[in-house]
Amino acid sequence: xxxxxxxxxxxxxxxxxxxxxxxxxxxxxxxxxxxxxxxxxxxxxxxxxxxxxxxxxxxxxxxxxxxxxxxxxxxxxxxxxxxxxxxxxxxxxxxxxxxxxxxxxxxxxxxxxxxxxxxxxxxxxxxxxxxxxxxxxxxxxxxxxxxxxxxxxxxxxxxxxxxxxxxxxxxxxxxxxxxxxxxxxxxxxxxxxxxxxxxxxxxxxxxxxxxxxxxxxxxxxxxxxxxxxxxxxxxxxxxxxxxxxxxxxxxxxxxxxxxx
Amino acid sequence: xxxxxxxxxxxxxxxxxxxxxxxxxxxxxxxxxxxxxxxxxxxxxxxxxxxxxxxxxxxxxxxxxxxxxxxxxxxxxxxxxxxxxxxxxxxxxxxxxxxxxxxxxxxxxxxxxxxxxxxxxxxxxxxxxxxxxxxxxxxxxxxxxxxxxxxxxxxxxxxxxxxxxxxxxxxxxxxxxxxxxxxxxxxxxxxxxxxxxxxxxxxxxxxxxxxxxxxxxxxxxxxxxxxxxxxxxxxxxxxxxxxxxxxxxxxxxxxxxxxx
Numbered sequence: 001x002x003x004x005x006x007x008x009x010x011x012x013x014x015x016x017x018x019x020x021x022x023x024x025x026x027x028x029x030x031x032x033x034x035x036x037x038x039x040x041x042x043x044x045x046x047x048x049x050x051x052x053x054x055x056x057x058x059x060x061x062x063x064x065x066x067x068x069x070x071x072x073x074x075x076x077x078x079x080x081x082x083x084x085x086x087x088x089x090x091x092x093x094x095x096x097x098x099x100x101x102x103x104x105x106x107x108x109x110x111x112x113x114x115x116x117x118x119x120x121x122x123x124x125x126x127x128x129x130x131x132x133x134x135x136x137x138x139x140x141x142x143x144x145x146x147x148x149x150x151x152x153x154x155x156x157x158x159x160x161x162x163x164x165x166x167x168x169x170x171x172x173x174x175x176x177x178x179x180x181x182x183x184x185x186x187x188x189x190x191x192x193x194x195x196x197x198x199x200x201x202x203x204x205x206x207x208x209x210x211x212x213x214x215x216x217x218x219x220x221x222x223x224x225x226x227x228x229x230x231x232x233x234x235x236x237x238x239x240x241x242x243x244x245x246x247x248x249x250x251x252x253x254x255x256x257x258x259x260x
Numbered sequence: 261x262x263x264x265x266x267x268x269x270x271x272x273x274x275x276x277x278x279x280x281x282x283x284x285x286x287x288x289x290x291x292x293x294x295x296x297x298x299x300x301x302x303x304x305x306x307x308x309x310x311x312x313x314x315x316x317x318x319x320x321x322x323x324x325x326x327x328x329x330x331x332x333x334x335x336x337x338x339x340x341x342x343x344x345x346x347x348x349x350x351x352x353x354x355x356x357x358x359x360x361x362x363x364x365x366x367x368x369x370x371x372x373x374x375x376x377x378x379x380x381x382x383x384x385x386x387x388x389x390x391x392x393x394x395x396x397x398x399x400x401x402x403x404x405x406x407x408x409x410x411x412x413x414x415x416x417x418x419x420x421x422x423x424x425x426x427x428x429x430x431x432x433x434x435x436x437x438x439x440x441x442x443x444x445x446x447x448x449x450x451x452x453x454x455x456x457x458x459x460x461x462x463x464x465x466x467x468x469x470x471x472x473x474x475x476x477x478x479x480x481x482x483x484x485x486x487x488x489x490x491x492x493x494x495x496x497x498x499x500x501x502x503x504x505x506x507x508x509x510x511x512x513x514x515x516x517x518x519x520x
Contacts, residue, residue: 238397
């Protein structure tokens with residue numbers, strides 16, 4: 001097994017560049033950190049793992065799993081390399097270079113809904129929404145241009161490995177993507193912070209074939225998207241809060257729609 | 261109107277100390293920042309406002325409201341004072357010293373539920389839970405010893421002014437507080453990440469008189485609390501996520517229970 005001891009190693013320098021969006025997009029890869037998420041990758045999507053970088057103490061755990069699957073090679077690293085690569089306060093010394101996902105067409109037989117983020121900005125919100133969409137049994141989460149990059153390290157940390165359970169896409173033209181989904185038989189559900197929209201309690205999707213769109217934290221959904229929705233939903237407010245956090249609204253809606 | 265120009269002013273130094281938990285507890289006060297939250301305080305709980313600190317450009321807005329209510333005095337400050345007091349990247353130059361709330365007994369006629377945080381640690385989670393509890397029409401949120409301080413500035417930022425719409429309490433002995441609530445006729449609802457607990461879909465509270473307890477991010481509810489609950493609920497997971505973020509689980513449960 002290859003071992004890299006120095007943080008100044010050329011390969012480590014190249015991998016560290018994946019902390020920048022520009023290089024992630026050039027490479028089509030991102031850097032994943034932490035045993036929990038990497039275990040999810042090994043168990044669910046080993047083909048996406050291009051490289052594993054592991055300190056000695058985690059090596060037995062990692063190789064026991066990695067040897068059974070089609071993951072890329074493992075390199076042993078030192079604590080000094082971990083310090084260079086890590087973006088967390090208490091790093092575990094386990095990293096992976098992950099290939100960003102390709103569009104995967106889901107089966108039309110048992111359609112599952114999609115969650116769509118229209119320019120959501122906050123990394124914690126976006127990552128949490130992926131985790132919640134996973135729990136709610138969604139097919140995937142679509143990120144738009146102009147919002148946070150799904151492979152930003154803070155987003156990825158909040159996903160907690162859920163990106164290996166569902167599809168995560170980034171699409172250049174959200175309206176086009178949504179209209180194509182409608183042609184494929186999906187209902188388009190928007191969300192508005194407006195009591196004149198449809199109370200979520202009064203709506204039931206026709207099937208699991210729907211796309212639920214949540215908008216930007218400050219500005220909500222773009223009006224040109226709201227205009228093409230089949231329905232725009234709102235979450236009722238019983239108290240005096242003006243609105244809900246976007247990740248919270250998404251969770252309440254996803255569960256409400258799935259349980260209806 | 262008094263004007264303070266220097267960040268080295270003795271009163272400003274004392275106010276800045278409220279950024280530390282020790283001084284907040286000594287004084288029974290906390291420092292609030294930003295026009296949106298301060299407007300909520302002026303509109304809903306002016307008697308809690310001990311002092312307003314405002315830069316010139318916000319003065320007309322603030323005094324127009326403050327003159328109509330029983331808020332404490334207003335002091336004009338400079339941008340240099342704002343820089344010293346602010347904990348945000350783009351400060352608005354509007355601050356208030358707020359008295360922490362006293363226990364308020366709510367009417368027993370139309371009972372509203374309580375949200376209870378058993379050692380929740382993350383400030384964003386805790387603040388968001390207060391905001392969501394407000395939206396869901398809860399009476400208040402109870403913070404326990406051993407969890408994040410409710411008046412930590414990050415918690416307060418995430419509350420977005422909801423602390424002026426409901427009660428926020430910190431209690432030294434959570435179990436005692438809960439048992440006293442039960443004596444007063446409240447149902448005690450715990451939460452567990454365990455499919456052997458009661459599926460939230462199978463449970464309906466007898467009335468609005470209940471306390472819903474959410475646990476620590478890593479360890480969940482303390483077993484000694486779970487043992488005294490009337491029922492322990494879990495949020496069903498349809499996908500492959502191991503669990504939900506605690507603020508997300510709280511939101512799904514609060515809305516599910518309120519809509520049931």
